[in-house]
Amino acid sequence: SAVISQKPSRDICQRGTSLTIQCQVDSQVTMMFWYRQQPGQSLTLIATANQGSEATYESGFVIDKFPISRPNLTFSTLTVSNMSPEDSSIYLCSVEVKGWNTGELFFGEGSRLTVL
Amino acid sequence: GQQLNQSPQSMFIQEGEDVSMNCTSSSIFNTWLWYKQDPGEGPVLLIALYKAGELTSNGRLTAQFGITRKDSFLNISASIPSDVGIYFCAGQDFGNEKLTFGTGTRLTIIP
Numbered sequence: 001s002a003v004i005s006q007k008p009s010r011d012i013c014q015r016g017t018s019l020t021i022q023c024q025v026d027s028q029v030t031m032m033f034w035y036r037q038q039p040g041q042s043l044t045l046i047a048t049a050n051q052g053s054e055a056t057y058e059s060g061f062v063i064d065k066f067p068i069s070r071p072n073l074t075f076s077t078l079t080v081s082n083m084s085p086e087d088s089s090i091y092l093c094s095v096e097v098k099g100w101n102t103g104e105l106f107f108g109e110g111s112r113l114t115v116l
Numbered sequence: 117g118q119q120l121n122q123s124p125q126s127m128f129i130q131e132g133e134d135v136s137m138n139c140t141s142s143s144i145f146n147t148w149l150w151y152k153q154d155p156g157e158g159p160v161l162l163i164a165l166y167k168a169g170e171l172t173s174n175g176r177l178t179a180q181f182g183i184t185r186k187d188s189f190l191n192i193s194a195s196i197p198s199d200v201g202i203y204f205c206a207g208q209d210f211g212n213e214k215l216t217f218g219t220g221t222r223l224t225i226i227p
Contacts, residue, residue: 004158031213033214041220042204042217042218042219042220043159043204043217044217048213048214058214094158096213101164101166102147102208102213103147103149103164103206103208103215104149104161104164105159105161105215106161107158108158109157109158110156110157110158
C-alpha cells in the first residue's frame, strides 16, 4: 500500500489568489493523479501527473488554471490559480502503486479549499 | 463522455440490515471497482473486479461484475455503524489508467 500526505488539509482563500497543494507519498509510485470533488459530488479527474514529463489534463481542465509539477517519484504539487468561489472543492491526490493492479488507487485525505 | 449512475442515491437503514446498491454505465468497462469514502477522508478501495460475471467477496461485502460489462452491484450484509459513508463505483477502460467514478450512494444507519 501507500501512505499519502496532503498539505494543506484545508484552507480559506481569497478570490483571485493562487494556492499550491502538496502531495507526498511514502514510496515510489508509477502514476499520480489529481482529482476534484465538488461539494456533495463525485470525483472528477483533473490530470495525470507523470514524472519527468508534462501532466496530461482531462477535458475541461487546463494547465494555466491547474499547473502541476512532479519533480520525482514520491512528490507532486497542484496549483489552483486565480481562484474563484467555483473552485471551492476538495482536491485529492491519488497514486497507483507498483505491484497493485491498475485502477487500485490509494488516495490522500484531500485538501478542502473554500474560496471567498 | 462516460457516465456512471449509482442507485440509490442515499439509503437509510437499521443496523443489521443487508444493503444492496448498483452502478450502471452507458458504455463497457474492463474493470469495475468499489470505493468507500468516510467524512473528511479520501476514498478507500473495497473490491476490484476484472472479469465479466465475476463475483468477489471481502468480508461482509460482495460485488459482481455484470455480464454485459455495463453494470456492477455491491452488497453489504449485516450492516454495522462503521459502514456509514459514501460508496462510489468506478470503471476503468482497457489499456487506460484513468478511472471514471459513479455518482455515489450515501449510506446512513438509523439508530
